[in-house]
Amino acid sequence: MSKLNGLGGDKVFYYFEEICKIPHGSENEMALSNYIAEFAKERGLYCRQDEHYNVLIKKPGSKGYENVAPMIIQGHIDMVCEKNAGTDLDFLTDPIQIYVKDDFIHAEGTTLGADNGIAVAYMLALLDDNTLEHPPLEAIFTVEEEIGMGGARTFETFDVEGKRFLNMDTEEEGVLLSGCAGGCRVRVYLPTQRKDSPEGKEAFQIAIHGLKGGHSGADIHLQRASANRLIGRVLFQLGKEVDYLLASVDGGNMDNAICREAEAIVLIDQNNEGKVRSLLAKIEKDFQVEYKTSETSITITMEALKEKVFKVLTNDTKSKVVSLLMLLPYGVQTMSMEMQGLVESSSNIGILKTTSDHIYFDNAVRSSIESRKALITQKIESVASLCGASVECVNDYPGWRFNPDSPLLKLFAKCYGKMFGKEATISAIHAGLECGLFSEKIPNLDMVSIGPEMYDVHTPDERLSISSTIRVWEFLKEVLKQMDH
CATH class of the missing domain: 3.40.630.10 (Zn peptidases)
Structure with missing residues (x-):
């Protein structure tokens, strides 16, 4: 019917x-x-x-x-x-x-x-x-x-x-x-090294929920949050407070969609659970204040995992993952000087995926000026190089x-x-x-x-x-x- x-x-x-x-x-x-x-x-x-x-x-x-x-x-x-x-x-x-x-x-x-x-x-x-x-x-x-x-x-x-x-x-x-x-898809591949999970650690899933998302071109000027960027900030701040191990981090399905949800699997000492939950509550409030105009439902959750996590990333790989999530360009990069209110250049960390041998960051880069599109790509290449990651540029369109x-x-x-x-x-x-x-x-x-x-x-x-x-x-x-x- x-x-x-x-x-x-x-x-x-x-x-x-x-x-x-x-x-x-x-x-x-x-x-x-x-x-x-x-x-x-x-x-x-x-x-x-x-x-x-x-x-x-x-x-x-x-x-x-x-x-x-x-x-x-x-x-x-x-x-x-x-x-x-x-x-x-x-x-x-x-x-x-x-x-x-x-x-x-x-x-x-x-x-x-x-x-x-x-x-x-x-x-x-x-x-x-x-x-x-x-x-x-x-x-x-x-x-x-x-x-x-x-x-x-x-x-x-x-x-x-x-x-x-x-x-x-x-x-x-x-x-x-x-x-x-015009635009292109800039893929960053970070090789991963892993080690066995030590005894006495508890595994948790930390997740970002409730974001609006949107089109990474048409909506990028609305200053909406990217869950992939936020999960990177969570992991960075978490590392300042407790010693944790990172097993995986994932978020987003499309490079041209602003990421709405992201998650990380972490291992911590059981006696640090309360401290981590308090820290996440504080970070959640900070995010809600930062994005009070563009986002209305940012939520950070922490759930214990029943299944055992056998492998985690080495500390060096973990540091590189967090650095990439903190430093990869995201959002509006330049505004047009010829047409008021028009975004000229932007970048979006659309997909974050952990595989068996690497972590993959998929970025949608856009600009109405070819040299500025190239500049954003060069910035991504520079950050990736410092972290030992490789870069592939595909689907370039004018x-x-x-x-x-x-x-x-x-x-x-x-x-x-x-x-x-x-x-x-x-x-x-x-x-x-x-x-x-x-x-x-x-x-x-x-x-x-x-x-x-x-x-x-x-x-x-x-x-x-x-x-x-x-x-x-x-x-x-x-x-x-x-x-x-």
Whole structure:
């Protein structure tokens, strides 16, 4: 039974609900890609599905628009898979459990995938409706955007004819984007040395909970705490007060999500338990004061482990782990001098993971200036070198240079003003979009990015505004109708 039936927006919500039924986390997009390709086949539309599961669908222009220049519309089909502790859902096999409350679509304890499932829904609704007036459409559905823009990187454009490009990965209604940051993933690998756990020690799990998290690009300016950074501070202060052993430290699942939860397994003398609990209570209060505006529920817990811990890190490895967590760049690094309020450069310690032979720190580095992106990477390399760790830079993608003189941008702005009686906000975004990669593939590409209002993406609090989704749908139909030259 449909949970979104009757919301309006023609078939947009129908397709969004269908998308939510199909597991489509990053690197698990085959089923959704096949659904999209079958959709095109059933309607007799040109379709190319490549080996990576990117899809291109072409639809001829409607009557009177047959010879108008084509319009490319693009969105990504993968989603960030985050869930609250205790939520029983397997992202590989289970549908997202959606529900409606007031003006919003939510998911039960998980990310919703409105980023970027709503773009896919808009595109399918456009391709399915033969009553609309529009130029020839070239719909590009890409994979692996959330883990390094792999789909945009591998997508071939030999059969793409358009020079006008609409990306639908924006999360604020009324904002017309004409630029974004570039980025890369900087992975730090710290080799570990271990020793046997001594007798007479008690094992505990110290954990950080209750953080808001968020998108490491779009939300980094909100000054939210990173659980990976906080667990490093806890371990540093703990070492000043008691002699402890460290077995492991872990936090976060995505480099482009601000880490909400992190944990460390430590061993201490039994007679130090009370002292450690008192110290953690003090640190918790300090964190709550520091982040009283941006975080509301920071919690530090300490739970005894029933199972025995047989191996711990050597003191040298422990010291290096704590040093990296304290010194790796996190948060806003520089602000733009050209556009007030725009973050220029940032870094996010998104993933912290202990394996059998190393500890892995995954950092999402972003900047709208290539040399500053390189500088942050160099800082990470310098800190890693001092700790005997190696560094690997992967998934580097270019920024999209802000273009306030874009003809497509002016058309969208004019149409928005006529429809809503107010000016759209023309801006750039610190988050990465696939536009930079497509602009390298297709020379002289004129681009703009739009989308409906959504909040707390990349977290289980993600929600999509129903009324905004409908308004953006009406705007999209109208602006396509105006593309007559």
